[in-house]
Amino acid sequence: MSNNIVFSGIQPTGELHIGNYFGAVANWVRLQNSGQYQTIYCVVNLHAMTMPYDAATLHQNTESMFVDLLAAGLDPERSIVFVQSMVPEHTELAWVFGCVCSYGDLTRQTQFKEKSEQLEGKQDAFISAGLFTYPVLQAADILLYHAAHVPVGQDQKQHLELARDIAQRFNHQFGEYFPLPDVMFTETPKLYALNDPTKKMSKSLGPRSYVALFEPPESIRSKIRSAVTDTGNPEEPMGPGAQNLLAILRACGRNDLAEQFERDYANGPRRYAPLKDAVAEALIALTEPMRERRAALLADRAHVHRLMREGAEKARAIAQKTIREVRERTGLFQPPA
Ligand code: AMP
Numbered sequence: 001m002s003n004n005i006v007f008s009g010i011q012p013t014g015e016l017h018i019g020n021y022f023g024a025v026a027n028w029v030r031l032q033n034s035g036q037y038q039t040i041y042c043v044v045n046l047h048a049m050t051m052p053y054d055a056a057t058l059h060q061n062t063e064s065m066f067v068d069l070l071a072a073g074l075d076p077e078r079s080i081v082f083v084q085s086m087v088p089e090h091t092e093l094a095w096v097f098g099c100v101c102s103y104g105d106l107t108r109q110t111q112f113k114e115k116s117e118q119l120e121g122k123q124d125a126f127i128s129a130g131l132f133t134y135p136v137l138q139a140a141d142i143l144l145y146h147a148a149h150v151p152v153g154q155d156q157k158q159h160l161e162l163a164r165d166i167a168q169r170f171n172h173q174f175g176e177y178f179p180l181p182d183v184m185f186t187e188t189p190k191l192y193a194l195n196d197p198t199k200k201m202s203k204s205l206g207p208r209s210y211v212a213l214f215e216p217p218e219s220i221r222s223k224i225r226s227a228v229t230d231t232g233n234p235e236e237p238m239g240p241g242a243q244n245l246l247a248i249l250r251a252c253g254r255n256d257l258a259e260q261f262e263r264d265y266a267n268g269p270r271r272y273a274p275l276k277d278a279v280a281e282a283l284i285a286l287t288e289p290m291r292e293r294r295a296a297l298l299a300d301r302a303h304v305h306r307l308m309r310e311g312a313e314k315a316r317a318i319a320q321k322t323i324r325e326v327r328e329r330t331g332l333f334q335p336p337a
């Protein structure tokens with residue numbers, strides 16, 4: 001029981017960086033533009049409530065993530081793009097799934113263990129039950145739309161396995177209904193921090209570690225110029241910082257330039273200034289139309305809000321049908337209309 005429905009979600013955690021873009025969002029855009037799938041993408045603000053957070057910041061980040069996804073290339077004409085909390089059926093299905101998911105399965109989720117340990121080290125540690133049941137909500141996100149394909153990173157594999165288990169247990173108990181969703185692994189580059197190329201590029205390593213997707217050109221040039229490389233001594237192998245710059249160049253679609261640098265470097269000392277210039281200019285060129293789209297969206301917030309409502313309406317039309325059928329199957333009483 002497979003289909004061509006793709007679903008994925010991203011938490012509204014603040015600005016997107018090029019690591020998120022090349023590692024996730026660019027792939028979403030490719031799937032959308034391939035014409036082979038019905039693509040549904042969600043800003044998962046309910047998931048962002050599972051860790052300690054600030055209400056005003058979440059409110060603001062939800063709108064800005066929606067804007068950023070559109071600016072990055074998600075097209076509301078071709079994909080359903082929406083905000084999770086505007087479709088309340090997610091939480092209803094999550095309740096039903098909480099009752100077909102075993103407590104034991106949830107206790108084996110490694111992300112819960114990692115995140116709760118992270119919190120335990122802090123003062124006034126508060127570990128919410130929401131953090132524990134997070135994967136149940138994620139299964140509901142996916143199955144509400146009967147999605148069979150879920151493009152996510154390696155770190156989400158266990159959550160996807162749980163979603164399959166939940167679908168399977170539901171089908172077993174209430175009759176074949178949900179597809180078993182598959183992780184869609186695609187070759188996406190993993191980018192490393194500019195200031196410490198042994199670590200994954202991440203906002204938690206500070207602003208010099210990443211290039212934000214909508215960063216002004218001057219700031220992109222400055223950050224790339226100060227990226228950590230190596231001495232360029234041809235007697236020694238190329239370090240991870242320089243490799244990372246080459247990876248960014250390729251991710252920008254400039255394989256031609258990357259190959260040229262590799263050829264030059266194979267024949268003598270590695271001079272990194274020209275590589276850095278090329279990387280900065282490739283990033284600036286790639287993100288130019290995105291910066292323009294974002295500026296246009298931010299200049300017309302009423303239009304953004306309209307797109308948000310329309311996205312939620314399209315999602316809801318599908319979600320309400322699923323919920324009706326789930327209520328019937330699970331014995332939730334509904335008086336005849
Ligand atoms: P996060 O906000 O870190 O959970 O990331 C959101 C998405 O971006 C996930 O799908 C990650 O796999 C992806 N991502 C984050 N950082 C990187 C990176 N440095 N390189 C590649 N992909 C990344």
Ligand code: TRP
Binds near residue numbers: 159
């Ligand atoms: N848990 C995912 C993450 O942290 C986000 C997410 C929530 C998601 N619901 C989803 C991803 C449904 C794919 C499908 O990256």
